[in-house]
Structures are given as C-alpha cells and as structure tokens.
Amino acid sequence: GDSVTQMEGPVTLSEEAFLTINCTYTATGYPSLFWYVQYPGEGLQLLLKATKADDKGSNKGFEATYRKETTSFHLEKGSVQVSDSAVYFCALSDNRKLIWGLGTSLAVNP
Amino acid sequence: GAGVSQSPRYKVAKRGQDVALRCDPISGHVSLFWYQQALGQGPEFLTYFQNEAQLDKSGLPSDRFFAERPEGSVSTLKIQRTQQEDSAVYLCASSSRLDAYEQYFGPGTRLTVT
Numbered sequence: 001g002d003s004v005t006q007m008e009g010p011v012t013l014s015e016e017a018f019l020t021i022n023c024t025y026t027a028t029g030y031p032s033l034f035w036y037v038q039y040p041g042e043g044l045q046l047l048l049k050a051t052k053a054d055d056k057g058s059n060k061g062f063e064a065t066y067r068k069e070t071t072s073f074h075l076e077k078g079s080v081q082v083s084d085s086a087v088y089f090c091a092l093s094d095n096r097k098l099i100w101g102l103g104t105s106l107a108v109n110p
Numbered sequence: 111g112a113g114v115s116q117s118p119r120y121k122v123a124k125r126g127q128d129v130a131l132r133c134d135p136i137s138g139h140v141s142l143f144w145y146q147q148a149l150g151q152g153p154e155f156l157t158y159f160q161n162e163a164q165l166d167k168s169g170l171p172s173d174r175f176f177a178e179r180p181e182g183s184v185s186t187l188k189i190q191r192t193q194q195e196d197s198a199v200y201l202c203a204s205s206s207r208l209d210a211y212e213q214y215f216g217p218g219t220r221l222t223v224t
Contacts, residue, residue: 004152032211043114044153044201044215051211089152096210097143097166100152 002027002094006101009087013080013108021075021104023064023090031092033057033066033073038087038103047075047088080108112136114216116202122222123192131187131219135204142185143213144177145201153201159185160208192223 007022025033035047035057048057053068062077073090085108090101115134123129135142140161145153146169155169161182170177174193179185189196199220203213 036215043217044203046212046214049212091152093211095166096141097155097158097169098145098153098213099155102150102152 002031002092002099004090004092004099004101006088006090006104008102009105011104011106013106015082015108015110016079017108019075019077019080019084019106021088021090021106023073023075023101025071025073025090025092027071027092027094030068031094033064034091034093034098035062035064035073035075036089036091038089040086044089080106082108082110084108114202114204114214116200116216116219118219119217120220120222122224125192125194125223127192128188128190129192129221131189131200131221133185133187133202133204133216135183135185135202136206136214137183139204139206139214140182140208141205141210141213142179143203143205143210144185144187145203146171147199147201147218149198156187156200158210189221192221194223197221197223 032051037047048059050057050066056065091098142159144156147153158166159179174190176188199218202216
C-alpha cells in the first residue's frame with residue numbers, strides 16, 4: 001500500500017539556519033502531498049500542499065516541491081526562527097484518507 | 111469561525127470500560143475523519159464519513175471500535191471494552207470538500223487506559 005517515509009529527528013538548528021526535512025513516498029497513483037505542523041500543545045495544522053508533479057507548495061517561508069521522478073516532497077526553509085520549533089508531518093492522500101509519516105521534531109535555538 | 115472541537119480533551123479509562131469520544135466538525139463540512147495517533151507516531155486512519163454515510167471503516171482496528179455520524183454533523187467514536195493498546199490520541203478532522211482535499215484537525219482526545 002501507499003506509504004510515507006520521513007527523515008528521523010530530532011533536528012536541532014540555530015536561529016537563521018537553513019532547514020531541510022526529507023520526505024519520500026510510495027504510491028500506486030498520483031496522490032496529493034501535504035506538510036502538516038504540530039506546535040507544542042496544539043493540534044495539527046496544514047502547512048502547505050501540492051496536487052501534481054512539479055507543483056510547489058509554500059507558506060510562512062516554507063516550501064516543498066512535488067518531485068515525481070524521485071517520489072519526494074522535501075520541506076525547506078531558508079532561515080528558521082525559534083517559533084518554528086514543532087513537529088512536522090509529511091502526508092499523502094489515498095482515496096481521501098491521509099497516509100502519514102512518523103513526524104520530525106524540530107528544535108530551533110536562539 | 112469556530113474550528114473542529116473534540117471532547118473530552120483527556121480521558122482515563124480502566125481496562126474493560128467503554129468510552130465515547132465526540133467530534134464537532136466545522137459547520138457545513140461534509141467530510142469527517144477519525145485518526146489514531148500513538149505516542150511518537152504519525153496519525154493512522156480509522157474511518158471516514160461523507161455526511162451521515164460511513165464510506166470507509168477499513169482502519170478500525172477491531173470490532174470494539176464503532177463510529178457514527180447520524181445527522182451528518184457531530185460524530186462519536188466509541189470504544190468498547192478498552193484495552194491498554196487503545197491508549198492514544200484520537201484525532202478528528204473535517205473538510206468542506208467531497209474529495210476531502212484539505213482537512214482541518216481538532217485538538218484531539220488523549221485516551222489513557224489503565
């Protein structure tokens with residue numbers, strides 16, 4: 001079945017560092033891809049999304065590009081802030097339901 | 111406007127007890143999902159409703175789990191004869207779209223079975 005693999009955390013960065021969180025997927029069709037974020041003590045929030053190959057999703061300085069040839073959807077941000085500390089989940093849609101990665105915890109130090 | 115709400119936020123149950131978890135989706139959202147999230151894991155799909163119809167219950171782990179959405183709005187997830195392995199956060203999500211492309215999540219109910 002469909003699956004999502006994320007890089008393991010925790011990831012610890014200094015403020016203003018460059019962030020990459022790797023995400024690859026396995027799917028029989030052409031799913032939509034998502035990044036969700038869970039801030040401490042809060043619920044899951046949609047961060048960005050992409051529906052087809054070469055689409056780039058972006059929000060709050062984060063970006064991810066749907067790469068069909070490498071089945072990847074890596075999350076990037078050029079300069080992280082302390083407020084970006086959270087758990088990030090990569091997910092794909094499979095007939096409406098979401099298939100999730102394990103999540104990557106990010107801690108940004110001032 | 112109001113987001114997805116869930117109650118209770120925390121529930122402690124003794125093994126063998128029955129529990130009921132409630133989800134109030136965003137008003138007018140046709141699609142509703144339940145997910146289970148174990149500690150340190152990503153969410154796992156349990157079941158999906160389109161209005162009052164339960165279209166997919168393939169993720170329910172056993173026949174002790176039952177979900178309903180009788181009027182196409184509020185949903186209840188019921189777990190009978192709880193077991194320790196049922197301890198998890200139960201997440202509800204809703205979407206305004208039939209294809210459920212964007213799902214909005216509630217804060218979850220943390221269930222602890224002792």
